Amino acid sequence: MRYLLVLLIFLPSVVFSQTNQTDANGLRQGFWQKKQANGRLIYEGNFKDDKPVGEWKRYHPGGQLKALIEYKGDTAYTQFFDVWRKKLTEGNYVNQQKEGVWKIYKNNVLTADEEYKLGLKYGTSHQYYDTGEVMEEKQWVNDKEDGDYQIFYKSGEPYMQCKMKLGMRHGLFLVNYENGRQEMVAEYRNNLRHGEWKHFDREGNLLYTLYYDNGQILNPNVRDSIDNLKMIELEKNKDTILDPEEFLQDPSEYMMRNQKNR
Template sequence: MRIVFLILFFLPILAFSQINQTDANGLRQGKWEKKQANGRPVYEGEFKDDKPVGEWKRYHPGGQVKAIMIYEGDTARTQLFDVWRKKVAEGNYVNQQKEGVWRIYKENLKVAEETYSKGALNGVLRRFYDTGEIMEETDWMNGKQDGNYQVFFKNGEPYMQCKMKDNVRNGLFLVYFDNGQQELVGEYKNNLRHGEWKYYNRNGENIYTLFYDNGQILNPAVRDSIDNLEMQNLEQNKGAILDPEKFMQDPSEYLMKNKTKQ
């Protein structure tokens, strides 16, 4: 009975002693965990020969699961959660860097897909409407916007198209009405408006043209007369019409807010 008692007494101590252990070579082995001062977990998982294996969990300060990571060699299949236990992202880490397609969620709806290589955005980034249609596509290279940048109406038709180089606009810039007619044809040079900027109505008729030289407008009188007409229109509609120039900075956000163009 005494031997049995001693075994039962020391069993919890022996079990506890197996946590956060290293072997004779200093390599982490077995179960590892870390806790806050209040006893809530920070992380928990297992090591084999100093490398994480199997399922690991990380926690928010309040104790909710923040990440679930399944290790298979150098790859960790990962799901991330907010404090309300809703998934906010999923994808793979390879050697602790994001790799491949990562899916981003909001309120359990997929809102974006991002493509990574060695931790940097590399490939196509897509954003989605809350009903699932593609809203925006951007080409990335080594963490910078480089290539095509497109924004779409919900029906899949293009709203805006332009070329990007090293995070700035360079080249042709196109904007469309929802009936497929071009609304604007222009060009950027090192993020500055350059050359002819032609504006059209919904019937495809050219209504005015502005000329630029490296961002400097060459016919300001035309611009000023158009601005005056637009200001009058805005006043008549009591601000119901969004500023049409906003699509220059954030076309996808402008498109989402301007319900008349969806």
């Protein structure tokens, strides 16, 4: 009994002596913790030869789990959480830079994913509807939009398709009705409207054509007359109709709002 009492008395100091230790060469080894002034943990995990290994945990100021990290060599699979323990993002760091596919969540539901290479967006990214269907798909090169950019209806039919070059719209630009017919056939040059912009009705009939030269409209009288007609129509149905042309720079926002109005 006396030996047990002695062990219990000295056990805290033995445990403490095994925490936050360095070896003869000054390298961190074993279990480490860091705490706030109020005693709440900031992080905890293990080192081997001054490198983090195995499972690590980081905490919010209130003490809730903020990040769960699994180290394997130079790779750290990381999950981030909000203060309610709901997952925000997950993916791999390689040499402290994002690498591969990173997933983004809202209320524990996947809302987006992005591909990275050496810490920069490189590859394909997606944004999803709340019900899981792909809403947006983009191509990236060195953190800039470059390649195909598409927005989809929930049915999977394309709503908008265009080409991107170094973060700018450049080339053919298409907008479709949900029935699959083309609403607009147009073109961008270095992010500026250029060439013929043809607008069609839901039956495929040509309504009007606008002409642009590097962002400058060449037949403004046609645009103005069409805008006036649109304003009258939108005013009649202002609570139910969104003008897609107002969202050409943010088509995903148009799709989200359009779904909510249904």
